[in-house]
Amino acid sequence: MDEKEKRVFGISWNVFLLGIVSFLNDMSSEMIAPIVPAYLTEVLKVGKLAGGSIMGLIESASSLFKVLFGYFSDRFRKRKAFVFTGYALSTLSKGLLAFSRGPLDFLALRLLDRTGKGIRTAPRDALIAESSNGKTGKSFGFHRMMDTLGAVAGPLVVVLLIGLLSYLPRETLYRRIFLLSAVPGLLSLLIIALFVRDRGGEVKKKIAGVSSLKSRSLQLFLAVVAVGTLGRYSYAFTLWKAEELGYTVLQGSAFYALFNLIYALSAYPIGVYSDRVSKKALIGVGFLLSALASLCFAFARDLTVLLLAFVFYGLHMAVIDTVPRAYMAELAGEGEKGTVIGAYHTVVGVFAFPASLIAGYLWSAYSLTYSFLLASAMAFLAFVLLQFD
Template identity: 70%
Template sequence: MGNEEKRIFGVSWTVFMLGIVSFLNDMSSEMIIPIMPSYLTEVLDAGKLLSGSVMGAIESMSSLFKVAFGYVSDRFRKRKVFVFTGYALSTLAKGALAFTRYWWDFLIMRTLDRVGKGIRTAPRDALIAESSEKGKTGRSFGFHRMMDTLGAVAGPLVAIGLIELLKGLPAERAYRYIFLLSAVPGIISLLVIALFVRDRGGEVKKKIKGISTLKDRNLQLFLTVVAIGALGRYSYAFTMWKAQELGYSIVQSIAFYALFNLVYALSAYPIGTYSDGFGKKRMITLGFGVAALAALAFAYARDLYTLLLAFAVYGVYIAIEDTVPRAYMADLAREYEKGTVIGAYHTVFGVFVFPASVIAGFLWQSYSLTSAFTFSALMNVVAMVLMAFVREG
């Protein structure tokens, strides 16, 4: 499937337009993501453990819905309606952050945003897989992650510009204006989906009798490794807190975060494309090793150059982890259950991301940020070793 569509930059029209949608939506998200840690601790006055737990809960929340909506989109053979609904809910929730007053209503709005992500992610990834040339899923997912992350580069830069523009205002009011303005790119992305994204789910053959891919032992082992690796996936907020711990301002911290996203954006497409030939299992294994190096760099960063290195290596790690496992799962899944199988990956990953940030928050509060990052490095080393027992396909 996907061969009939015209190709742009080596990917189908559908994948290209979904890349535009992700660019706009991630610009919207990343306008507010870099200021949320400070907003949570300084404006809403949440403590370290609570802040870490709230950010972890937000990271995890969407994943509880991904397998369910992936399954529903498989059953109804419709993808676009779930993609549109998910993005619409997220756009509404991001704008509504401007009116939060306490950590719990902040959590409610962020939860609604993540629910929106949970609704759209598996159907969207299944649509990408269905619109990809056979054997080129890595290229398609790499392009999509590149576009998504270019939005994540633009978002913090827009945030820096807005902070400078609004610096005469009290910080709390400036934050609220930025939350409100973040809804604008989200609204444009909804128009792109409605007008230009083609639904491919109706072309998927109905389910035939047979054993589900999810019952495959190799896939179950891989999902176990994913769970262990997820325990080492601290929230991005910890990298921001690390920069601030070293004495850098909120604007400087956002600049570091923009560097991370730039490295991520430049890495995702070539990594995804290369994984098609190199082997997705080997690339995922390498990713766990890069993750451990990034965590150790953050743990022991004491100067600007080590911190810059940490953010850059972190960008390569996330580029691998957010690109290749999706393509790997899409390759393993039968045609009629791609939404379910990809959703299962997202759900397992997300369920274990929450305790990861709770543990990191506890270690930060009880010991230090160094301890939190060291724990992450350990979990990723364990996952890297266990990948030796996973077959390529």
């Protein structure tokens, strides 16, 4: 059967395979995500402000490369090479965390991981868009669903490992989990190398520039995204909130699994729905959900409100991590999807760092409540500004 005719559950073969790759890679990433905040503060003895700054810097670093490598993938029409290289760097860095001895080691390896993400994300998203046959929302929804199912599996694996390896000293336990996290990443590399195919060669248009980025509508949307990103924060802050309320690392992992389960179950139907309605309006709903989630985190004092916060946080991420990618792919010219999608990711990354830095400062100087209140205000402001875009 011809490559372009293959379908799995109504999804193109390439999109399906890239979904499996993201499932495995995110399982790898989320095996370490629940223990990273505790590892920073308990083992490496990093303070609150430094912890928030490090997590924000890590989240931002990847995005600084996305527009660059998105552009390169547009120019060379060889997206698979960038996707493979990015995933390989991330897999290597996660395994090597087992041997980190100080904050600088940790930061260097996490930056390597995020650099890998920066290299692969825009080329991969462009490859998904080129393999979608016009159903970008459905394809990105499926991809985010698979990615997030991996994020559900990862913390559950951690819960299992913590139970099985509970006899180990805490530091040794963390390092053992870091090492095991590389295994699913290695499997994802095999899938990319053997089965994923480039589609960029099918686009005949010669790239003369980045004309889509000159669109006023696109520029205004990116400005709104920048404001909305100031209302985002590293997942670590949600786990620190659970810790502040007296929950253990193991219980925090369960909360994080709940968040990812909500995200996973919502992403695909939201993506499908976005192909039928205004993607821009749906993004506005995402900002409102973000504001609501942050308010719940700010005022959570018991289990019920905390659970609601994680549910709204999952719904918000299902919208914001799915629909804008599809929206940007539709706004982009046929020969510059990598560049335009990369520009979106870069804006998110550039503003994610000051967002986490400010959140870390407010936590250190006052309390986590103020961090979440600021995030809620910025998300609501982004919703209002989107109405004038």
